[in-house]
Amino acid sequence: MSTTLVKNSALRSALRPTAPTAAKRAALTLTATRGKATLPDLPYDYGALEPAISGKIMELHHSKHHNTYVTSYNAASEKMAEAVQKGDITAQIATQPLINFHGGGHTNHTLFWENLAPKSSGGGEPPSGPLGQSIDKHFGSLDAMKENFNAALAGIQGSGWAWLVQDNQTGALQIKTYANQDPVVGQFHPVLGIDAWEHAYYLQYENRKAEYFKNIWDVINWKAADKRFK
Amino acid sequence: MAYTLPRLPYSYDALEPHFDKETMEIHHSRHHQTYVNSLNAALEGSELSSLAVDEVITKLDQVPAEKRTAVRNHGGGHSNHSFFWKNLKTGTTLSGDLKAAIENGFGGFENFQQQFEKAATTVFGSGWAWLVKTDGGLKIVTTHNQDSPLMGEAVAGTSGFPIIGLDVWEHAYYLKYRNKRPDYIKAYWEVVNWDEASARFTQSG
Numbered sequence: 001m002s003t004t005l006v007k008n009s010a011l012r013s014a015l016r017p018t019a020p021t022a023a024k025r026a027a028l029t030l031t032a033t034r035g036k037a038t039l040p041d042l043p044y045d046y047g048a049l050e051p052a053i054s055g056k057i058m059e060l061h062h063s064k065h066h067n068t069y070v071t072s073y074n075a076a077s078e079k080m081a082e083a084v085q086k087g088d089i090t091a092q093i094a095t096q097p098l099i100n101f102h103g104g105g106h107t108n109h110t111l112f113w114e115n116l117a118p119k120s121s122g123g124g125e126p127p128s129g130p131l132g133q134s135i136d137k138h139f140g141s142l143d144a145m146k147e148n149f150n151a152a153l154a155g156i157q158g159s160g161w162a163w164l165v166q167d168n169q170t171g172a173l174q175i176k177t178y179a180n181q182d183p184v185v186g187q188f189h190p191v192l193g194i195d196a197w198e199h200a201y202y203l204q205y206e207n208r209k210a211e212y213f214k215n216i217w218d219v220i221n222w223k224a225a226d227k228r229f230k
Numbered sequence: 231m232a233y234t235l236p237r238l239p240y241s242y243d244a245l246e247p248h249f250d251k252e253t254m255e256i257h258h259s260r261h262h263q264t265y266v267n268s269l270n271a272a273l274e275g276s277e278l279s280s281l282a283v284d285e286v287i288t289k290l291d292q293v294p295a296e297k298r299t300a301v302r303n304h305g306g307g308h309s310n311h312s313f314f315w316k317n318l319k320t321g322t323t324l325s326g327d328l329k330a331a332i333e334n335g336f337g338g339f340e341n342f343q344q345q346f347e348k349a350a351t352t353v354f355g356s357g358w359a360w361l362v363k364t365d366g367g368l369k370i371v372t373t374h375n376q377d378s379p380l381m382g383e384a385v386a387g388t389s390g391f392p393i394i395g396l397d398v399w400e401h402a403y404y405l406k407y408r409n410k411r412p413d414y415i416k417a418y419w420e421v422v423n424w425d426e427a428s429a430r431f432t433q434s435g
Contacts, residue, residue, distance in 0.1 A: 060408055060409060064408070064409040065409050068409070097354075101354050157299075157303050157356075157375050157376070158355055158356030158357070158374065158375035158376075158399070159355035159356045159400075160355070179355065180354050180355035181354075181355075197355070197400065198356075198399065198400035198401050198404060199400050199404060199409065202400060202401060202404045202405070203404065203405065203408075206256055206260070206405075207256060207260045207261055207264070207401065
């Protein structure tokens, strides 16, 4: 009887040649529950937003810049998890800026691709419904809002973003600028964002950023903004 | 007295293939020119405009509050880029007192290079990496946007007299290097002007 049991358990082990050790199993579980960030696919071709944004820029922006934020965020995230496991507070604090920067970069760009669309899919079509009405209420008109928005973009020093945001308490709309890859968090949530980093336009517009700010409205996906408006 | 765009001491293609002609031309004739124009506008009618830009940026507290950001950004931009063009030249060699100081201060030139490259690579967004001379010796520091170590700790988060400096704003490298900032930083070693750096090192006492 005991021999049969031994044989069966030996057989069972043999049938699982790659069965993880206890330590490895724990590590796999940690990785799975940590939820790695991944680069989202674009819902349109790289060239689909021309002539407002060139295909060359879209390809670099998505497959290089955004992808780097994803991989760097994952690396920083792992470092943070290790530091938390070890109870190393100094290391956690030292890693936090990397999480903010790369996590913010990933968040911002994911929202950005969603709020862009080719003209054939409604890019540039003005918002209707509650968002459209709220814009008229807060800014007077869509054109007035765009002027405000572009002024904010032009005023950004160095790298950053401008966002149409909604106040989580009052529901009011506002235009705010954020430095580097700081995400919209806290009192506000993002409705519509435009990337003002030089990499977002330089190959096509060089230093003529006002031209980029003017043209990008042709490919703004107001339908995505509508969904974010509460 | 209006600030003016300094002429480059070389042609736009002089730093090829490391720094490309197109970038040099746009960087100098458009970006730096814009800093000059904007600085003139911000300081119009102000007594401060009679001072050299490197001095103005140490006196930001004397600028009226509503103009201060503009003077910081555009004065910083004018100062930094004026320094940058002189800081570039092919075919120079690090030697003499500066070489000794770098080797002693950083445990060898390779270590210095690695640390400088790391600093330049890890600037978040727009800014500069610098080798500065301080009372405590040579240091590698970074500044945000168009801040300069000359502005001092309270404004720029750091201080010191610039010996060499590298612009890591994307406009400084995007046309040739795209997103590959590390490649641009490596190319910098081919064009950093060690003659100018040595002169500045000696001059700063």
